[in-house]
Structure formats: structure tokens, C-alpha cells
Amino acid sequence: MGKTRSAPTLNDVAREAGVSTATVSRCLNSPERVIESTRQRVLQAVESLGYTPNFAAQVMAAKRSFTIGAIIPTMDNAIFARGLQAFQDQLREAGYTLLVSSSAYDPEAEHEQIRTLVARGADGLLLIGHARRTDIYDYLERHQVPSLVAWSYEPEAVRPSVGFSNSGAMCELARRVLAAGHRRIAIISGITKGNDRAQARVSGIHQALLDAGLAADELPLIETPYEIDKGADAFARLMALDPRPTAVMCGNDVLAAGALREAQRLGISVPEQVSVTGFDDIEIAGIVHPALTTVHVPHREMGRKAACELIAMVEGRSPGKSVCINTHVVTRHSLAPPAEA
Amino acid sequence: MGKTRSAPTLNDVAREAGVSTATVSRCLNSPERVIESTRQRVLQAVESLGYTPNFAAQVMAAKRSFTIGAIIPTMDNAIFARGLQAFQDQLREAGYTLLVSSSAYDPEAEHEQIRTLVARGADGLLLIGHARRTDIYDYLERHQVPSLVAWSYEPEAVRPSVGFSNSGAMCELARRVLAAGHRRIAIISGITKGNDRAQARVSGIHQALLDAGLAADELPLIETPYEIDKGADAFARLMALDPRPTAVMCGNDVLAAGALREAQRLGISVPEQVSVTGFDDIEIAGIVHPALTTVHVPHREMGRKAACELIAMVEGRSPGKSVCINTHVVTRHSLAPPAEA
DNA sequence: TTGTACGCGTTATCAC
């Protein structure tokens, strides 16, 4: 107990069991290739020494790490949490480990983290959205690391992706807003620079307006980071407009939650005086008051499918195919027809 | 372009620059130990080849990875997100990378992940809470991997920790509830098995009652996972009690949010008919209706300080000291005096 | 200041 010896190696186990290191390695990796009796002795030795394989050495020798890396824009709110959890669960089931890091929506940071994860021997990478420099893909190719894009599906994209149509989903939601009778619509969007999901969501709204024969380019639009407080600030600014919008469509539920909070603070009742919509259908969407009309994204399904596809790519069973996840509008109470003027 | 060559190694760079591998290595790790002119050539070669050091090889040779591991109970909600983000930011500033994995509140899974992270060469580990088998610490000691506990501070704990007094904070909150005049108090706690924070929060409430000369062991108490829906279910069961509690203290904001949602569904008004409290002061606490009276935990501060301390331990500058973070009660609208019978 | 050479712990290719 408490004896200060350092971590045992394959060699120590081999000596303890009276076999060669090769045999110990086989016992652990392909037990069927070693006879029962010796296996017993080896596993016994492994147990008594408390041996754990050195990962770095394994990677070096096997050129394979059973590790998948994921770089998400932020861990700071729940947007990616659910999908990533499902992604990880599925990976674990297949014997892979997930390494996560967050880029804080900074393309340069993302680039650096990609290099870090590759240097760490990640067998494959999960990336969010399509918007990034193409030389990053060259780098990944050179290092033979397959990558899969998630949270976004674009039919014309070359890279494989498992996601949904951000523009299509938002377009459908905008149609509902229009159908309710709204014409003075304002937008609180996330920062669109370097974020194809945010861009697509805005253009989805524009599309719906065009389809309805309305002008789309003069909608009040505020871009702001995905934070509750920012959503609140933006909402306050929009409410100061004249004429005041009758509906505020938000880039995600976090911004919408901020908008609702500010509405309450300002004494503006939702949806009687102004309607508010979100996107994602994360937990807070059903918690806020009034509950948010939003786009439901099946995050768990997306996470699972992304894991399956990426593993298939890593194991050479797939060249990388794209999967489109279906979303749907969830109707709750934050959207209603506008009050008559 | 697009030529399918594999990743360049130190050797390739050395050949390209016309120097030895040792010189290249020095250029990258201690640039001051190599003369300007050669350094130029080497860095030039590094650049043109697009060289990235192989991490596994670095770890093997240097027995050092500049990597810190963290195992949190869940990524599924925002409880740990903020603190962890700050933890990571601070680590990055010091040149360390964070590896996160989640144990789903399963002690066995946590144990396994600890071994995984150690095998991966983590220089130090961040663990949540004190409750775990002691042989895990033996394992860490043998592998010479310093570990730091966070999200919990217990004066009598042997292990270094950066956290707050869960019992003390909850005791203070309970005092407020008592001071408001409540006597029929019910508790919705997280699962206490293997979770010292959950245990401490419950005992904090008991302490407050004892201090007030009241019986503490007959409080209605429901243990349930930290999920909104579970909080809602538990709240419904408590409201069916006779006599009905006038205040429901929840183990965290997630459970409290569920309770509020259920109250609204049941047509029970908060705080007029029943008061509800939370814990953590995560974002939803200010979003729900009515806004939650809860315990504010300075998660970012905790994350930063944990990072500083753990790095100090890893670098041998500290044997591991404990830091207590101060919390305080945030008074919002979900707590009010009970209605007169 | 720079180069040589060994070791890190494992896997995999051979013989035996």
C-alpha cells in the first residue's frame, strides 16, 4: 500500500507472468490468439500490478487511437450539449473516446484546435458548420484524418455532413409568422461572419418573404452573440423602432429567451403586443413564459447519426455520405396574430 | 498541390533544413538555445513542410503532455458549462489543453475515465466533488498525476479542492425560507448516492431547521435526477401531499425550473400559493417565471482558480491547497411569505 | 552552438 513505485509497463507484466511482451500485448488485443493457460497468468499479472496501457505508446505503435475529436463553437450554453452527449454515447458504444474542445466562435482558434486534435492522433474529427478555409481540409487530407460536418446540411456542399437545413427550417417558421398575419418582422440573428448556420437562418426568413411577394431586404436586423443578455439588449433596441415590429424572429432560443426577459421587463406582453420565435427547441424553450414557438431540432438523433457516419469513415467503410435530419416547427404560445392597429 | 504524401516528421524538417533532428527539436522547444541563422532555416522548413509535432511521440519522450483532464458528471445541462469554460480559458492561457469527459453521474464510469485520461498522459485531473473510492487516489498517486476537486469545499477533506460549501450555502438559503415564515418545507434533491454536493445541500437545509429548533427529519424529500421533467414530476407529487408544503426547496435550478413549469401547468401560483427555490444561479434562474430565488455560485471564478491551482500542482509549485469560494443568496420573486391558512 | 545516439512503451512482422 502507498508504496511509491511508478506505473507498471508491458515489460513489468511480461516479467511477472513469465512471458514475452508480445504475448502480453496479444492477450490484451486479440485474446483468441493466445492459449487459455497463459492468458490466465497474464491477466492475473495485469490485475495484480494494476497495469494500464500507455496510450501515447499505443498510438505511436498502432497509428490508431480510437479517438474522435470534436470542435464546437461553445460549451457555454446548451445549444450543442444534447447533440454532443448523444454523439459521445454512440462513440463509446463503438469503442471510441471523444475529445471535445471549443473555439469560442473564433475561426483561428478552431484551426489551431484542429491541428491540436490531429497531433493528438484523433482518428476523425467532427466539425460544426461548413464555413472555414479550404486549406484546413488539405491539412486534414494530408494527415489522412476524415472529418464530418454537423449541425448543417447543404445539398450543394462537397464535404459530407450530418445536419439539417437551417435555411429551410427557418423559412418554414417564417411562413408561419407570415401566415399569422405579421408584416413588420424584425430579426435578432447570431453573428453571421464565419457562421453558415446563422447566415442560413437569416436567408431562410428572407426566402419566405420573397416567396410571399414581400420585400425582404429592409427588415430590421440586429446581429449579436448568442447570449441571453445580448438578446435582451437587441430586443430593447427593436422595440424602440417606429413603427414597432409585431414579430421578432430570433436566431436561436437563447436570444429568444433574452428577448422574452426584456419584454417582461419593459412591460410588453408577448404574444399580445409582439410575437417572438426561437430556434433549436432546447430545454429553456418550454420553460420560458410564454413558451417559445420554435424549430425543433432532433439533436440526439443528429448526434447519433453523426457518430455512426464518422466511425464508418474512420474505419474505411464509407467515403463520407451526407445525412439530412428533419426538423419541424413547434407551436407554443409566443407566436400569435398581431394586434389590429 | 493535393499531393498525397503523409505527415512530415522531425526528420523531414531536419533534412530539409540541413541540420540534425536535435537542432530542430531545440528550435521548437527552446529557441534561445540555437543561433539566429539556423533557426531561420529551420522555421522556414517547418513552415514549408507544414510540420506539426506528433503529440504521442512528444508525450513518450518528454513524459509531459501539457494536458489537463476533467471529468464532469454531465454535459447535458448548463450546471458545469460556465465553470468549465473558465477553467479551459485559464488553462489555455497557461499553455495547457483541456480534455473533458462526462461520467453521467456513474462512479464506475468516472473511474474508467480517470484511467483513460491518465493513460492519455494527462498531467493533472480535475474531479467534481469528494465522494469516490480512495483506491482511485492511490492509482493517481502511483501514476504521479495530481488531482484537484472542484464544485465542493469541505474544511475537513484531505484532498485539495476549489469550491464552495454546498451545505453552508443551502443552509443560508433555508434560513431565508424560514425567516419568510415557512414551516411546511419540502425538498426536491438530486440523487445523493455518490454525490457529496447533493448530500451537503440536503444536510444544509436540515441544519437550518435544527438551528431554528425545528424537527428536520420529517421533511418531505424526493430524490430525482437533475432533469427538468424530473423536477416537474417531483413537484406534482409534493403538491398532492396533505398538508401541502408552502415552500419547495430544490437541489438545483434545473429541478426548480421543472417545478415552476409544473406549478404553472397545475394552476398553482408561485410564490402566492407555494414558494420555490433553486441553487447555482445558472442562466435559466433569471429567465423562468417567476425568477428564481437561488444561491449564486461564481462559477467562472471557481473555474479560473481551479485552473491556477491545478497548474501549480502539476508544475510542482504547490502541494495542493484548498480554496473556498464564497456564494450568496440571490433574492428574486419565487420566494415569498406563505399565505395565511 | 550543433550532432550522435539512446530510450520512452507499445504493436506488428517475422521466425521458431
Add this chain to the structure above:
DNA sequence: GTGATAACGCGTACAA
């Protein structure tokens, strides 16, 4: 079935 042994890519004494 099992045992030598050569990689794997890098850091670092030690020598020059």
C-alpha cells in the same frame, strides 16, 4: 502458440 526485434517520432544527455 510464442518470443525476439524492428519500427513509431520525439526529447535529451553527452560528446564534439
